[in-house]
Amino acid sequence: MFNVQTYDNIPAERLQWVSREKFSIGPEVSRPDAILLRSHDLHDAPIPATLLAVGRAGSGVNNIPIEALSKRGIPVFNAPGANANAVKELTIAALFLASRNIVAAAGFVRSLQGDDATVQKLVEKEKGQFGGFELAGRKLGVVGLGAIGVQVANTAIQLGMRVYGFDPLLTVEHALHLSPSVTSVGSLDDLLTEVDFLTLHIPLDNDTRRLIDGRRLSRLNDGAVLINFSRAGVVEEAAVCAALQSGKLHAYVTDFATRTILDQPRAIVLPHLGASTAEAESNCVNSVVESVVDFLENGEIRNSVNFPKVTLPRSGGTRLAIANENAPGVVSRISSALAAAELNIENLSNKSRDDYAFTLVDLNADIGPETLQLIRSTKGVLSARLIPKSAGFFE
């Protein structure tokens, strides 16, 4: 039986396909083998001694202490692309909200007092202050051409916009999905000088923190619109406020509320709603739970953000799942320890990613506690566990 602790109200009805005979799942579960969460911040929480995996039912993982977990040999999984359509749709809505001044205009009408005749008179008298502009022919810059950015760029092309994209780490998979009408730009600064709208679809990390600062905002066309459904921290908040006040920015649309941004009249601030559709929530939970369950039952790794993809078809015997440092000699020390215990390796898969590696070893016989302990204490091994024969996880 595996214990899976959930945060962020991950609904049990979305997990009905997981066998309750093998998995105890819920917010009250203690001594977790796995944690499932959305935006809950794990940074200041102690890592439970029992923890084997963390599953993020979404895309961004800046709420998870990835490095500390990696050092303990604990994979973190996310759900790549599972909420991309939801965020794309809200981003497209943001383009319209800003260009047609929809939020301010709706607020104005809602505030009107009086009978029909009075309201109609006031509407016609004042509507000019909410006049907007059209998207067709305008220039949109997309920073980050990942799961979301590619969809935003392609949809904006269909709206008649001229789209420029910047992503220094663009993957082949995402490049293949990008419309050929999107102009790829080699530097962020060059992209900024082109555009009327800028939308950010990047993770928050040490390289992207305050990426959009005062200097970069000054390169945008006057009256530009900035859309941020990435994370609050990817923009320099004070610079955004200054740009809104000077008119450099016509609007700032975000789903990350802070007091300072809320106090800006031309900021359009939503709750953190980018991924909050029934479809995205379901896609995210299904995707990440599938990865976590496969890892717990078979030691396989798919969609991890800190360990490599490792798969190995089960040959029926006992399996060792080992997280290790990506350093010379670790795998040979593991095989020596197994040979010393007179265990034969039937199948082995070892994959590395940056500083870390993961090794799956299928054995011809059961492994004793002393040998397992020996492997756990082998230099370079971060975690090791024994996975007995498995019958799969569907009921």
Ligand SMILES: NC(=O)c1ccc[n+]([C@@H]2O[C@H](COP(=O)([O-])OP(=O)(O)OC[C@H]3O[C@@H](n4cnc5c(N)ncnc54)[C@H](O)[C@@H]3O)[C@@H](O)[C@H]2O)c1
């Ligand atoms: N508001 C929401 O509800 C919501 C929902 C989903 C995702 N997000 C945020 O959006 C981010 C992107 O999500 P995704 O699913 O598209 O992720 P993704 O990993 O598919 O794409 C991110 C892209 O950003 C690129 N990138 C990284 N650093 C960059 C930089 N300095 N300049 C330009 N490009 C850079 C990467 O190469 C990658 O292609 C997430 O990390 C998360 O923070 C927010």
Ligand SMILES: O=C(O)[C@H](O)COP(=O)(O)O
């Ligand atoms: O990174 C993400 O996937 C989004 O920010 C969604 O977060 P949420 O699952 O807390 O809505």
